[in-house]
Amino acid sequence: MLDLAIVGSGPAALTAAIYATRAGLKVKVFEKGNIGGTLPEISYIENYPGFLGNGAELAEKFKSQAESLGAEIVYGECEKVESGALVIDGEKIVARAILIATGSAPKKLDIAGVTVPISYCALCDGALYKDKRVAVVGGGNSAIQESAYLAEFASEVAIFSRSKIKANTSAIEKLGKNVTVMENIEVDANTLNQFDAVFAFIGKTPATGFLPSELLDDGGFIKTENHQTAISGIFAAGDVRANTTKQIIIAAADGASATIHIIDFLKK
Numbered sequence: 001m002l003d004l005a006i007v008g009s010g011p012a013a014l015t016a017a018i019y020a021t022r023a024g025l026k027v028k029v030f031e032k033g034n035i036g037g038t039l040p041e042i043s044y045i046e047n048y049p050g051f052l053g054n055g056a057e058l059a060e061k062f063k064s065q066a067e068s069l070g071a072e073i074v075y076g077e078c079e080k081v082e083s084g085a086l087v088i089d090g091e092k093i094v095a096r097a098i099l100i101a102t103g104s105a106p107k108k109l110d111i112a113g114v115t116v117p118i119s120y121c122a123l124c125d126g127a128l129y130k131d132k133r134v135a136v137v138g139g140g141n142s143a144i145q146e147s148a149y150l151a152e153f154a155s156e157v158a159i160f161s162r163s164k165i166k167a168n169t170s171a172i173e174k175l176g177k178n179v180t181v182m183e184n185i186e187v188d189a190n191t192l193n194q195f196d197a198v199f200a201f202i203g204k205t206p207a208t209g210f211l212p213s214e215l216l217d218d219g220g221f222i223k224t225e226n227h228q229t230a231i232s233g234i235f236a237a238g239d240v241r242a243n244t245t246k247q248i249i250i251a252a253a254d255g256a257s258a259t260i261h262i263i264d265f266l267k268k
Contacts, residue, residue: 008238104204120199159179
């Protein structure tokens with residue numbers, strides 16, 4: 001029996017693994033995709049204290065530290081969660097406590113009639129459009145930061161935001177001369193199809209499809225009180241939790257906070 005089973009491997013999950021193993025708990029982290037969650041898709045990070053670099057580098061640092069302290073990371077998809085147990089690729093895993101830290105996935109661009117390729121990862125696909133014209137949909141920090149990265153490859157980057165740009169001034173100042181910004185525009189397929197590709201950064205959707213509806217709010221995020229869900233022994237942390245700010249440092253802190261509550265729960 002595990003003391004703590006963690007589903008997901010982003011900043012919240014791996015921080016929780018670090019705290020739990022240091023507290024002497026037997027911990028396994030279950031991940032169905034990339035270690036680090038969406039971290040490896042981030043081209044550059046400059047707002048995480050003590051670190052400057054791309055997301056893949058930071059994900060590797062999280063992973064190495066958790067494993068060096070004794071956490072075991074296992075590849076497998078969580079299909080079901082209940083009090084005291086979860087199902088990973090058809091196998092039942094028993095644990096005294098479970099932490100859901102599955103994060104979120106990019107929200108899909110829902111504009112009918114778009115015929116050019118749509119990507120949600122500049123780091124993954126940016127180099128494919130060297131000397132091409134690309135459109136970016138979104139107006140937050142992610143959209144602006146990834147546009148700056150795309151501008152290193154593309155001949156032209158056009159940013160379309162349905163409202164005023166909400167990104168930090170420092171991010172906006174890094175945009176190159178081959179980037180244009182259009183605010184307060186509801187972009188349509190006719191406009192987007194004039195480009196060679198579209199990159200969309202319009203928010204996140206929580207990765208909670210495997211969870212019972214009683215744990216979720218109307219947006220699919222996990223409802224908690226002191227990180228505890230409606231089912232005893234099941235906790236949540238990070239971007240997947242309702243009413244949290246979606247930032248790496250906050251997700252990491254959330255993982256630490258959740259683990260403190262889990263340790264308390266196990267002692268009782």
